[in-house]
Amino acid sequence: MSSRWVLAGCFLWILSAPSLAAIEAQAFPDETIKARYYDLIATLRCPQCLNTNLAGSDAMIAQNLRATVLRLLIEGKSDAEVEQFMFERYGDFILYEPRWTARTWLLWLGPLGLALIGLSVWWSMGASSRKARQGLTEADRASLKRLMDR
Amino acid sequence: MAKQSVLIPVFVFAGIVVLLGFGFQLSDPHLLPSQKLNDRMPDFELPSLMQADQTLTAADVTGEVSLLNVWATWCPSCVAEHGELTRIFETTGLRIIGVNYNDDSAAARTWLKRWGDPYAFHIVDETGTLAIDLGVYGAPETFVVDADGIIRYRHVGVVTQKVFEETLAPLIQDLKDAS
Numbered sequence: 001m002s003s004r005w006v007l008a009g010c011f012l013w014i015l016s017a018p019s020l021a022a023i024e025a026q027a028f029p030d031e032t033i034k035a036r037y038y039d040l041i042a043t044l045r046c047p048q049c050l051n052t053n054l055a056g057s058d059a060m061i062a063q064n065l066r067a068t069v070l071r072l073l074i075e076g077k078s079d080a081e082v083e084q085f086m087f088e089r090y091g092d093f094i095l096y097e098p099r100w101t102a103r104t105w106l107l108w109l110g111p112l113g114l115a116l117i118g119l120s121v122w123w124s125m126g127a128s129s130r131k132a133r134q135g136l137t138e139a140d141r142a143s144l145k146r147l148m149d150r
Numbered sequence: 151m152a153k154q155s156v157l158i159p160v161f162v163f164a165g166i167v168v169l170l171g172f173g174f175q176l177s178d179p180h181l182l183p184s185q186k187l188n189d190r191m192p193d194f195e196l197p198s199l200m201q202a203d204q205t206l207t208a209a210d211v212t213g214e215v216s217l218l219n220v221w222a223t224w225c226p227s228c229v230a231e232h233g234e235l236t237r238i239f240e241t242t243g244l245r246i247i248g249v250n251y252n253d254d255s256a257a258a259r260t261w262l263k264r265w266g267d268p269y270a271f272h273i274v275d276e277t278g279t280l281a282i283d284l285g286v287y288g289a290p291e292t293f294v295v296d297a298d299g300i301i302r303y304r305h306v307g308v309v310t311q312k313v314f315e316e317t318l319a320p321l322i323q324d325l326k327d328a329s
Contacts (some may be wrong), residue, residue, distance in 0.1 A: 047182060047287035048287050048288055060278075061278070061286075061288065064252065064277065064278035064281070067277070068279075068282055088185060089185055089186070089283065089285040090182060090287070091182060091184075091285075093182050121158070
């Protein structure tokens with residue numbers, strides 16, 4: 001009986017955990033701004049935490065930046081302008097999709113390069129096993145015969 | 151041929167070791183490159199902590215080479231840093247300007263009464279607007295601002311005596327010599 005209560009308790013706790021993250025009473029003037037606000041805070045990274053977006057962070061700076069995003073949207077800034085505002089202050093780090101620059105090209109092309117290396121290794125392994133399946137050549141047969149007859 | 155393919159994983163492993171070795175030795179991932187270096191101090195109009203009726207602007211930060219120190223009462227490292235800031239002010243007379251960041255002004259005044267106040271004045275930044283314009287993402291952070299109000303250096307974290315003597319003091323001397 002008691003274990004059922006413990007289980008129920010655990011379940012409720014799991015349900016409540018995500019909601020512990022930032023709940024703020026923001027006053028949205030309209031639904032479009034609300035939607036754009038949630039899109040932006042999901043794609044901007046919290047500068048204090050290495051891998052959390054603004055939406056998911058309770059850090060003070062994240063709270064301030066969320067308020068700033070909303071203020072800029074209410075002022076009539078476009079999404080790109082808000083991103084530019086953040087970029088000017090916090091650099092590539094704040095954008096989960098960093099811009100294509102001399103500093104970030106390796107970040108963008110790196111995975112592609114690794115995939116190409118992987119493909120070429122896979123292809124060369126395939127080539128050598130294809131060669132093995134082709135069976136013995138005339139020269140192989142001759143040397144095998146020599147060994148067997150010895 | 152067989153011998154070579156045995157070596158491939160060894161090379162891959164060695165490559166990963168080298169890559170990660172370099173990766174981990176790079177500077178602290180928490181240190182973001184500063185965007186505001188060599189930019190003018192951002193515009194602001196904020197109250198002074200000690201003279202509530204006084205409004206401070208970017209012009210108040212110009213005139214002489216200064217340290218702009220972002221601090222708060224909720225920041226334990228700021229207490230640790232306070233002794234060094236006091237020492238810097240007492241030994242060099244450098245102007246230190248406080249930015250009281252995301253804080254309660256009454257608590258900040260109590261804090262200064264307790265720990266002493268080596269600052270020339272404090273800018274009250276209750277909602278972090280000035281801090282955001284400076285690209286601040288925590289406290290303490292310290293900027294070196296030259297006489298023209300241009301940001302010349304940014305230090306994230308506690309200013310220790312070592313940081314001051316090895317990095318900040320020579321830079322400040324250069325800036326003073328240049329002006």
